[in-house]
Every structure is written in C-alpha cells, then in structure tokens.
Amino acid sequence: MARRLLTAMGLGLVALVPLSACTSTVIVEGGTGTGTGTGTSTGTGTGTTTGTQTGTTTGTSTGFVCNAPGDLAYGCVAKDPDGTCPSPDAALDLLYDQLSGECPTTDPDFCGCWEYPVDVPCGPFVDQVGACCYYAQLVQDDFCEGRPFDVEGEARVATLGHRDDWYCDLDAGAPDLDGLDDATRLALAEAWSKSALFEHASIASFARFALELLAVGAPADLVREAQRALADEIDHAERCFALASHYAGDGARLGPLGLVIEDSLSRKSLQEIAVATAIEGCINETLATLVAGEAAARATDPAARAALQRIAEDEQRHAAFAWRFVAWACRRDPSITDAVAEAFRTGRPSGDVTPLPAGADPALMEAHGQLAAHDRARALRQGYEQVVRPCAEALLASLSPRSATPDAVASA
Incomplete structure (x- = not known):
C-alpha cells in the first residue's frame, strides 16, 4: 500500500x-540507582505482577536494564511447561489482557480510548518467585x-x-x-x-x-x-x-x-x-x-x-x-x-x-x-x-x- x-x-x-524516537525510558531492575518515576506491583507467590513506569530512571548495577521509548508497563507470566520463558512476541499476547484497559476520552459518547501494549522491548528475566517478567510499551488510542x-x-x-x-x-x-x-x-x-x-x-x-x-x-x-x-x-x-x-x-x-x-x-x-x-x-x-x-x-x-x-x-x-x-x-x-x-x-x-x-x-x-x-x-x-x-x-x-x-x- x-x-x-x-x-x-x-x-x-x-x-x-x-526512523527515530522522540523520547526514551530507561528502567533498571534488580539494582540501585537514582531517578524519577512511579510504579506499583501486585501479586503473591507464583501469580502475576503488573505495574507501570513513567519518566526516566537511571542507575548502575548488574541487574536488568530496559532502554525503550514511551511509557512502559511491567508484567510477569508463568514459565512454559518446558521450564523456559515465553518469547517477547508470545509474552505480548499473554500480557495483553493483563495490561490493557480503558482510558479517559474527551468524547465518550462517540469515541473511546483504550490503553494497550504494542511491544515487549525488554525481557524475559526471572524474578524472585520464578516468574518470567517483561517490560511492555503502552500506547493510548482515541478511536473512531x-x-x-x-x-x-x-x-x-x-x-x-x-x-x-x-x-x-x-x-x-x-x-x-x-x-x-x-x-x-x-x-x-x-x-x-x-x-x-x-x-x-x-x-x-x-x-x-x-x-x-x-x-x-x-x-x-x-x-x-x-x-x-x-x-x-x-x-x-x-x-x-x-x-x-x-x-x-x-x-x-x-x-x-x-x-x-x-x-x-x-x-x-x-x-x-x-x-x-x-x-x-x-x-x-x-x-x-x-x-x-x-x-x-x-x-x-x-x-x-x-x-x-x-x-x-x-x-x-x-x-x-x-x-x-x-x-x-x-x-x-x-x-x-x-x-x-x-x-x-x-x-x-x-x-x-x-x-x-x-x-x-x-x-x-x-x-x-x-x-x-x-x-x-x-x-x-x-x-x-x-x-x-x-x-x-x-x-x-x-x-x-x-x-x-x-x-x-x-x-x-
């Protein structure tokens, strides 16, 4: 086309x-660092963990580093039956329901807004309870x-x-x-x-x-x-x-x-x-x-x-x-x-x-x-x-x- x-x-x-991106977000997992941002996590045991990260966080460590554009959301899924973590493409599908949801729209009568992951730029890494964790890039779309x-x-x-x-x-x-x-x-x-x-x-x-x-x-x-x-x-x-x-x-x-x-x-x-x-x-x-x-x-x-x-x-x-x-x-x-x-x-x-x-x-x-x-x-x-x-x-x-x-x- x-x-x-x-x-x-x-x-x-x-x-x-x-192509190039206007902004990038750097997230460091499993180490110490300084920066700004907000985040939440939920879940216990071998369940799932989700969260969001905005702003830019930097630091030095031997932990997990994610450098990707836009707003990132954090989510974890179970390992595959063979004990390996899903590929990023497979994880995107698994994380879709977890990380998607409605967002405010200026015209709720005729249009809507939906926030959803479009890419998994970072992961997998295994967290402390053995789940496979990723950072997904989120977008918000007003749609008509x-x-x-x-x-x-x-x-x-x-x-x-x-x-x-x-x-x-x-x-x-x-x-x-x-x-x-x-x-x-x-x-x-x-x-x-x-x-x-x-x-x-x-x-x-x-x-x-x-x-x-x-x-x-x-x-x-x-x-x-x-x-x-x-x-x-x-x-x-x-x-x-x-x-x-x-x-x-x-x-x-x-x-x-x-x-x-x-x-x-x-x-x-x-x-x-x-x-x-x-x-x-x-x-x-x-x-x-x-x-x-x-x-x-x-x-x-x-x-x-x-x-x-x-x-x-x-x-x-x-x-x-x-x-x-x-x-x-x-x-x-x-x-x-x-x-x-x-x-x-x-x-x-x-x-x-x-x-x-x-x-x-x-x-x-x-x-x-x-x-x-x-x-x-x-x-x-x-x-x-x-x-x-x-x-x-x-x-x-x-x-x-x-x-x-x-x-x-x-x-x-």
Whole structure:
C-alpha cells in the first residue's frame, strides 16, 4: 500500500528518512540507582505482577536494564511447561489482557480510548518467585473508525434506528447464521451497526471536504474524487447496515437517524484543512484500510468477506486521495508544511480496539469479519509503523529539508 500512496503524492520510490524516537525510558531492575518515576506491583507467590513506569530512571548495577521509548508497563507470566520463558512476541499476547484497559476520552459518547501494549522491548528475566517478567510499551488510542466526521474535536455519528431505506442486497447473499449462538450473533449486530454508523458519518466528512476543496481553489480532479468517495461511503454504509440487520434477526432493518451538522464548516484556511486531512485521511483512513484488509483476509463467511473486500479496496483509494491532497496543499503553500509535519508527529494510530462483548465467541466473530482487540491493535500499530510513518517522512523529505528531519514524524 505504501507504494500506492507514494505514487499518489507524485513521489514514486524514494529514500525514506531513518526512523527515530522522540523520547526514551530507561528502567533498571534488580539494582540501585537514582531517578524519577512511579510504579506499583501486585501479586503473591507464583501469580502475576503488573505495574507501570513513567519518566526516566537511571542507575548502575548488574541487574536488568530496559532502554525503550514511551511509557512502559511491567508484567510477569508463568514459565512454559518446558521450564523456559515465553518469547517477547508470545509474552505480548499473554500480557495483553493483563495490561490493557480503558482510558479517559474527551468524547465518550462517540469515541473511546483504550490503553494497550504494542511491544515487549525488554525481557524475559526471572524474578524472585520464578516468574518470567517483561517490560511492555503502552500506547493510548482515541478511536473512531475510518474517516471521522469531526467537528471541533467531537466525532459525530448518527443515532441507530429502524428503517428499511438504508438496506441493500449483498453481493454474496446473506451471512450464514447457522452455528452462531445468540450472544455472538447480537455482538455481530452491534459491531456491524457501529461500523455502519461510522461509514455513514464518513459521507458527511467527504461532503464537507468537497466544499472545503472548492473554498481553497483545488483542481477539478480533486473535487471529483471527493464526490466519488462520498458515493463509496454511501455504498459502504448500506452494506454494513444490511449485515447488521441480518445479524440482528427478526426481520430487523437498521439505519441511521439524523446527523447533527451544526458548526461543521468552521475550517477555513488551507492549513486547517490540510492538517485535518493529515489526521483524518492520511492517518485514520489509511489505518482503517489496513484493518479492513486484515479482517477480510481472516473472514470465512462469504457475505462478510465480500463486504470487507469491497470496503478495503475503496478505502485504499480514499487514503491515496488524502495523501495526494496534503501533498498538493503543501506544494501550493510551503508555509503550512511545519503544521502538517506536527500533525503527523503527534498523530496516533486510531481505530476501535475495545474488547469483544462478553460471551461472544472470538473465532466466530473473526469468521464474520470482526477482529479481536489485540489483532486490531497489532494491525493498527504495524500499519502506522510500516505505512503511515514512512510515507509521511517521504512526503516531508520531498518538501522541506528542515521538516524532513526524523524528529518531524517520530511518534509522540
């Protein structure tokens, strides 16, 4: 996908600026030292130990040293049956439930925040009771699926209702409900309804974007692409509402009620629009594309897989469109490049990584197009590191040597 985005920006294959981190955290285990930080630990005997560490701690000892970027959390797991410690990759999965949880969000009605481990940079080392201990890197993500309809920091979506004029016949027919228990079926109805409302909100986002393109004098082909993307999102919303209706059962027909649009045209300048597009399109929509592709690859139900494949294909084009616009805007007015670089630097991987509802079967949810939280989180983080950051660095390197320094795009 990175090649497609580079092509959209008119860059082709370019040399990418080496990645670097803005900050690092050094933790010393099992020795003496000085520094600042906070931490807690819980557990007795051969149980698990968890904790968090912020700030930087330094010291000298022959103990365990962890030098890694960002906030680190400490956790321990039991040894494998053969007496060895799990590999860091295996430990990441084992520590996910232990270290993940909700975090505060500025918009709890429409979005959420989830803190979770994305890497295990240090470990294993064996503690005093024989457990295998690690430090995991944590991130906090505010998530709204796809390209949000953001109004002054509030991601707006419509309310779900009962109506039959947002329902469509699916290309692969209805999903196969045989073998689905009620808890999983209703969880699928809820998940697909949520996706449908986000796709519906994306219609408004592209409608606004088309007006913004006209306001800044964008070329006709960019305006045309915005109109095409708007039509795609209508199709996506219909497909998701249709799937949600099938999973809801009892002949339900689900659709959106009214969407609040007041004050949604507050962005006026080219810089404001470019910064918003970098976040909503270049980051969020690019990542939504990759998550949809991963979900499609794992789905086995024909109806869910076909819908996700169509959505992922269209969203790739939308993501390329966002990168193309940002490149055009920065070339038209180079003075906005630093603001765009800051948006890329502080932008976080965003997507829905909340756990599946209680009682839902994870394997059946995946078969019907809904990934488990840790799989979505991993896809988001890998997409950010392997696609978004390199493409942002390539764009900035082509625009301004000063903005193209590694720190310009290093994750916050």
